Amino acid sequence: MRIANRWRTHHCAQLRATDVGRKVRLCGWVDRRRDHGGLVFVDLRDREGVSQIVFHPEEYFEAAEIGKALHAEDLIQVEGLVARRPEGTENEGLATGEIEVVAQSVRLLNACLPLPFPLDAVVENEELRLAFRFLDLRRRRMLENLRLRHRITRAVRDYLDARGFLEVETPILSKSTPEGARDFLVPSRLAPGSFYALPQAPQQYKQLLMVSGIERYYQIARCFRDEDLRADRQPEFTQVDLEASFAEPEDIQSWVEGALEKVFREVVGTDLSLPFPRMSYREAMDRYGSDKPDLRFGIDLYDVGEIFRGSDLKVFRAVLDAGGVVKAVNGKGLARIGAAELAALEEIARGLGGKGLAYIRVESSGWKSPIGKFLTPGERDALALALGATEGDLLLFAADQWQLACEILGRIRLRLADLSGEPKEHSEWKFLWVTDFPLFAFDREEGRWESMHHPFTRPRSEDLPLLEEGRYGEVRALAYDIVLNGTELGGGSIRIHEAELQQKIFSILGIDSETQEQRFGHLLKAFRYGAPPHGGVALGLDRLAMLLAGAESIRDVIAFPKNRHGVDPLTGSPAEVDAKQLRELRIAISGRGNA
């Protein structure tokens, strides 16, 4: 890195014993000052690191006077001589620890007010950190997070470039398609009453690029969704978005695996073993009660319906007779948990819509359980065998429709892992492809079918007859999600490229022909002009960076994130605008607050 110019000759992590005697000039912030009355030391910091500056009052009085008066985070320019530190005062913990710069002159370039929070300690007050984000980003940890993110995108770009992917930008001012998340809208001045929408993803544009014959496209794409925020959700976020023509799911998956392998090798020095395991949606739900199972621990769900098929336990029997399932999970060693914890587990079940959560404490004195008296010795033996139950275990049961029973125990499983102190090492990377998602999910409240992934997802060809027969819930999609340690890192699919099939899917989703033409006419039109088969995937860059950084929130890997309410406390966005601006847009505010 070339750095020398009139401001500075080196950066603060650059100088070594071989530079002793050299006259240098450094610029940086006062990381720490140690004033010995006479002698003053300053750790001078820039992006690259730290050098110790020493002020000798007898030799360089004026410089020392300035040095004495410095404060934390003052910005200074120092000119001086590189000197070897006296025998025994070297600092082995510092790359530049063999030398120091003897200040001959120093300029205070810009002073710093007393800091609102320390830069070298944990600060819980995130609101304050965001309000002073420019200072927060000076912290080593945050700087390294940004650097890590940079390295990720660079590795991804290198990888995809080497495989013939073209980076193409797509519009930010886009068109609203009311399916999916809520859109951010941008009013058009030139067409009053009309609005652009910020893209939730470049989905349709990248498919159009495939029709254009681009063949392999990628983009580090900003996406916008106007939904409530979470630790891993911001209203604007970034996806590594790619699409390829003439590609099978295996092609897409191997590109993702290859890119991630390169990222992990180059960014954190970890070798991933490829390919990642695959698991069908059905199996993931059956075994782990989740479509993004965390495989760092091995608590499995079991179907124990057969054991209760002839049971006296009416609640279980009724569910089974109605076509439901009885599933169970074994919390090894958790018979010890108290009533409050147990109630919390039941609350998880109820919160999801379950009727309850049966439990059995396996204790030395016998099985302690409200359902205990309904169990025959044979049933107990069968359960113990199926669940591997031994003394001290806590068995939990959900009896419900398959989907719900799985989801309930899936949540319980995560909670049990916490309770039992299962190791969840950040350095352990458990990747998984979840495949064969259902194409549709039935929305009970709306009383209609919805796309599980999105409406452009291609059904498996062998399931096309099911589509004709109206057995929508059974149709599987050529879709795949990539999961890392229980986090959905991304997902993709092979797309529909035929106008007729696309129209059929739209119709099943309850979008009539007129609306189809209105909202998706451009896509349907394009499909009639020799659209190639194609598919792709999108990876959540923020989440990937968060996991690699060992951060708790994607806010820690985004330079200027929004808080819980979509507000940036630093700039004060969003903000009201001038009446003149609104007039130009022909917008009238009808009311504030509970409008």
Next chain:
RNA sequence: GGAGCCAUAGCUCAAUUGGUUAGAGCGCUGCCCUGUCACGGCAGAGGUUGCGGGUUCGAGACCCGUUGGCUCCGCCA
């Protein structure tokens, strides 16, 4: 829209069962200190305990409300 947790000095936290003048470390200010690197020493400033109400002889603590922050559910094709 719902649930939970939190709010005490600039920051991170403490304050026994409701009981004297709300403390500590860091930071800040002043003084001392010539080989430190989380330098050290002495002194000092800094608080309407988020806000409003209530219970009580007495509230940082208990109750109600409210505001703000965070986490989760809903939502996120």
